[in-house]
Amino acid sequence: MLDAHLSSPPNFWMESYSCLYSSSHRTGLLSGFQRLRSERKMCDVVLEAGGVAFPCHRALLASSSEYFWALFGETTKESSAASVDLPALTPEGLDAVLDFLYSGWLSVSPSTIAVVLQAARYLQVETAVSICERFMIDGLSAQTCCCYANLAESQVLSDALEAANQTIATEMVTLLQESRDDLLQLNVQSLLAVLDADEIPGVREVELVKLALDWLDGNGPLPLLKSNLLLSRLRFGLVCPDDLARLKHRALSTPLIRSQLTRALEYHRMGPAQPIRQSKQSTLRASASRVLLVGGGSGVDRPEQHVLAFDPSSRTFSSLSSGLPLRLRHHCACSVGGFLFVLGGEEVKDGDEDGKKSVAVATSNQVLRYDPRFGRWEQAEAMLERRAQFSCCVAGGVIYAIGGRRADARASVASVEFYDMTARAWRRGATLPRALHGHASTVLDDSVYVIQLLRWDLSGRVWEKRASMSIARFGHRLASAHGFIYALLGMYEPFCDIERYDSQADHWTRLRPLLVGSFGYGMASTPSGNLLVFGGRRWSDGQEVVTKSVLEYDTKKDRWREICQLPRPLTGTECTLLPLPD
Structure with missing residues (x-):
């Protein structure tokens, strides 16, 4: 008898498995359903809208739409109905959405977007809704923004609504001129x-006030709360007193709006105190601040009255419609509360003595103030002393005028004064340890710094000696950025080195030299901390040449580059940042 035994199974290597995907299968599946629909084969339900029938397949509809999934559920009467009426939809909208479910392609245009979006939202086809929203955002323009804003608001499309509202604000000047009726039909949330x-470029605030009042006439009466909410968005401080006095409307008579109108009139009566009494009601609807280039000219003895505005984002120049009232050199410029101030300097006048042309120069203590809200120059309180080749800076809304040269001699002065706008007067500040002119100053951490280096903590009355620069400079520039002070070139320096001061360590560090040595340039510090240098003079073949270059210094990367050129050669200009109406 043979012994029986169980043999062991063969020892195979463990098998490996792969999961492979066919990208064409889904497309082929949809193509098959699309062919069945076009040939009206195996259709088990008919959708009707506006008297038009659309044979379809329940399985595809239910798998593609939450609405149809619920509609064709086991407990609904539509689950076995041969036809389903959809009276809320138009044939065009339903046809477009069904084509999308069967093919993945959505046919939409500006004229059909409303009905297609309505159908996609009603049938809960969220992918189609997202496509419609993207189509609206990409197609925003002055012609479509109001219509799309109303559509986005009614269909609760937050991204499209926000984008449409931004486009309306940007295109407002065009809409007021060409499509005012569209604005008057705008939904209240968008308005x-x-x-x-x-930012509403190119539009005077009084035009927005008239638009809001006309909208209330056409869409009111609104509940008191909503009417107040709408009108309180207006900035009555940007409307001149004469226009405010002419405003007549029942919606303006509520206590809240009357109080805002009263505050606007009080603001206009504040005069010199306006810069330190700013609020949203008096703040320009303007883009980021422009760099103003105040005065200067093609030569140091030929100052002009123009004021250029430089847009750092587009790197373009424009001219202020209202130039300087005077021809000035060795003046200072600064901004406070959205106002431009031009201080002192030497006023240059052309004369004619005995038939010969002459030039008269007089050192000034005048202070000019420019209000960009109304494009108007005004005379502010004069400084206590006449000053030229001095420096000015702003700290806490206070303007400080430091040192300078006397009116009647080349002698320097050590006096310091500051502008108390509340009292409408200039006051004496802490006197410098010695007289200075041709110097520079800046503000860092609530302290004023003056080269050589002196520091004045504004809470005290004494200047404190700090570390001097490694290079003696005259006619140079100072700027503060990222917690440091930067000193740029002065007149006739043999090298192009610039320096950075660390106030914590009381130490100067030399940085990358300027591309080309220059002096008499304008300089501004941008909100990003970069420094811009405009024009100036330099030596070329033994002669002074006025340049057109605009240089940018990246304070973080210690790098210089030329970014553009001025419209014409310029020297002796003073720069400051100021928001301007477009």
């Missing part, structure tokens, strides 16, 4: 958002 915008 609220637009009137709350910080």
